[in-house]
Amino acid sequence: MSEVYASPFFGIFLSILTFEIGVRINKKTKSAVANPLLIAVILCILVIKIFRIPLESYYVGGDLITVFLGPATAVLALSIYSQFALLKKYFLPILLGTITGSLVSVSSAYLLCKLFHLDDVLTRSMLTKSVTTPFAIAISKNIGGIPSVAVAAVVMTGILGSVFAPLLIRLFHVKNPVAAGVAIGTSSHAVGTSKAIELGETEGAMSGIAIGMAGIVTVIISLFL
Amino acid sequence: MKMMYQIGLLFGVCLLGQAVSVFLPISFPGSVLSMIILFLLLFFRVIKVDHIRQKADFLLKNMSFFFIPAGIGILSSFDLIRSSILPLITVIIVTTILTFGATALTVQGVIALQDRHAQAKQTKEKSSE
Numbered sequence: 575m576s577e578v579y580a581s582p583f584f585g586i587f588l589s590i591l592t593f594e595i596g597v598r599i600n601k602k603t604k605s606a607v608a609n610p611l612l613i614a615v616i617l618c619i620l621v622i623k624i625f626r627i628p629l630e631s632y633y634v635g636g637d638l639i640t641v642f643l644g645p646a647t648a649v650l651a652l653s654i655y656s657q658f659a660l661l662k663k664y665f666l667p668i669l670l671g672t673i674t675g676s677l678v679s680v681s682s683a684y685l686l687c688k689l690f691h692l693d694d695v696l697t698r699s700m701l702t703k704s705v706t707t708p709f710a711i712a713i714s715k716n717i718g719g720i721p722s723v724a725v726a727a728v729v730m731t732g733i734l735g736s737v738f739a740p741l742l743i744r745l746f747h748v749k750n751p752v753a754a755g756v757a758i759g760t761s762s763h764a765v766g767t768s769k770a771i772e773l774g775e776t777e778g779a780m781s782g783i784a785i786g787m788a789g790i791v792t793v794i795i796s797l798f799l
Numbered sequence: 800m801k802m803m804y805q806i807g808l809l810f811g812v813c814l815l816g817q818a819v820s821v822f823l824p825i826s827f828p829g830s831v832l833s834m835i836i837l838f839l840l841l842f843f844r845v846i847k848v849d850h851i852r853q854k855a856d857f858l859l860k861n862m863s864f865f866f867i868p869a870g871i872g873i874l875s876s877f878d879l880i881r882s883s884i885l886p887l888i889t890v891i892i893v894t895t896i897l898t899f900g901a902t903a904l905t906v907q908g909v910i911a912l913q914d915r916h917a918q919a920k921q922t923k924e925k926s927s928e
Contacts (some may be wrong), residue, residue, distance in 0.1 A: 583812070584910045585868070587926075589864070589867045589868065590864075592867070593864050593891075600827070606918065608807030608862060609863075610864075610866070611863040611867065611870065614864075614867050615867055615870035615871055615873075616869075618867065620872060621861045622871070622874070623868060629871075629874055632868075633869065635866065636867070636868035636922060637868065639864070639867065639868050640865065640868045641865070642858070642865045643830065643852075643869075644816070644817075644829065644830045644833060644866050645809045645810065645812075645813055645833075645858055645901050646858040646859070647831065647832035647833065647834055648809065648812055648813055648816065648830060648834050648836075648837050649809065649831035649833070649834075649835045649837070649851065649854070649855035649858050649859055650834050650840060651833075651836075651837035651838035652837070652841070652848060652851065652855045652859075653859065654834075654838055654886050654922050655838055655841040655842065655848070656848070658842075662868070664820065664906075664910060665907075666807050666909060666913070667905070667907075667910045667913065668906060669911035670905055670906070670909050671903070671905040671906035671909070672902065672904040674901050674902060674907070675898050675899075675901050676898075677833075678898050678901040678902075679894055679897075679898040680892075682853060682893065682894045682897045682898070685854045685892045686889070686890040686893060686894060687886075687890055690883070690886035690889070690890065692883055692886060692887070692890075695881070695910060696883065697833060698925055699850075700887070700891075703891060703894065703895075704894070704895070704898055706828065706830075706831070706886060707828075708828030708829070708830060708831070708839060709827075709828055709831075711825075712826035712828075716826075720876070720877070720879060721849050722872075722876035723879050723880055725869070725872060725874070725876070726876045726880060727868050727871045727891060728867060728876075729866070729872065729873060729890065730873065730888070730891050731891050731895055734868065734892060735895055735899070736863065738895075738896075739899075742896065742899045742900070742903075743903075744899070744915055745896075745924075746874075746899070746900050746901075746903050746904065748903045748907065748908070750908075750910060751908045752906060752908055752910070753903045753904075753906035753910070756902055756903070756906050757898075757899045757900075757902040757903035757906065758899070759908050760898060760902040761895050761898035761899040761902060762899075764833075764862075764866070765863065766865050767862070768862035768863035768866070769863070771859050771862060782834070784902075784906045785831065786831045786835070787832065789828070789831060791817060791907060793825065793826075793827075799890075
């Protein structure tokens with residue numbers, strides 16, 4: 575059986591199957607909590623745990639999917655290009671928003687970790703939770719965190735952001751789609767952006783810009799840590 | 800535009816982004832650099848939107864799918880975070896809400912200030928006419 579799991583088709587098929595189940599449940603329930611990504615990740619973990627499949631076997635195919643994250647991030651340029659007039663008009667608010675958001679993210683993570691008496695290494699791995707994975711790996715290494723824990727925090731933040739983005743927009747009475755997009759990208763990076771794209775082209779483009787900006791701002795903040 | 804051409808173009812841009820990231824003095828993700836490069840190529844009309852439209856639509860519409868392996872990656876560091884999982888989740892929930900709120904309110908606030916400034920300028924110009 576292990577030869578079957580170790581085939582790249584296993585990881586790819588399991589991911590597509592569980593994602594498709596997630597999309598169907600999402601369409602049926604029309605609930606933000608029934609997020610296809612969240613459902614797919616939970617179902618995959620269940621399958622891997624129940625059938626005792628080695629994680630490496632899943633990643634023979636899984637890594638091939640991850641390869642496409644690069645191009646998927648790059649094509650956000652298309653959304654930004656088509657929304658360039660808005661970016662130009664609102665450049666200052668977008669810049670100030672990502673700076674404020676990144677400062678709040680890093681400082682609130684630090685204070686809360688201290689409040690819960692989490693150890694120093696774990697705390698340092700949490701500070702990069704709102705930036706996209708490659709930024710988080712690089713920064714957490716520099717400031718003495720554990721990159722794999724940092725990635726776990728990034729992914730959980732992203733899924734949480736994409737699940738709750740529509741609720742947060744209502745909670746904070748965000749009427750402007752530019753503000754909504756920048757807030758999604760700054761708080762929950764590329765995973766949140768995948769949700770922002772569904773909300774609208776403006777939201778998607780602004781969220782895409784915010785991924786890069788929040789990453790750069792957080793790199794600069796990390797120099798002072 | 801032919802699919803193979805679009806895929807080739809996009810992977811070429813990603814390769815270029817990766818190459819630039821290797822030569823930069825600070826660590827900067829190749830994927831974000833590819834985004835900037837692709838934007839510049841579109842902006843200076845080196846390539847047209849139609850050249851990559853279909854491929855881009857496919858990737859953008861299914862973007863969250865590509866994060867599934869990263870999500871499952873939580874399993875590999877689970878032993879490190881198992882003992883403090885509840886506080887960690889609390890930190891993640893609270894900080895995400897705070898970050899979202901702070902960002903959204905700042906953007907909206909600055910836009911409101913800009914609008915007021917623009918209005919004040921307009922009325923000033925009108926009264927001076």
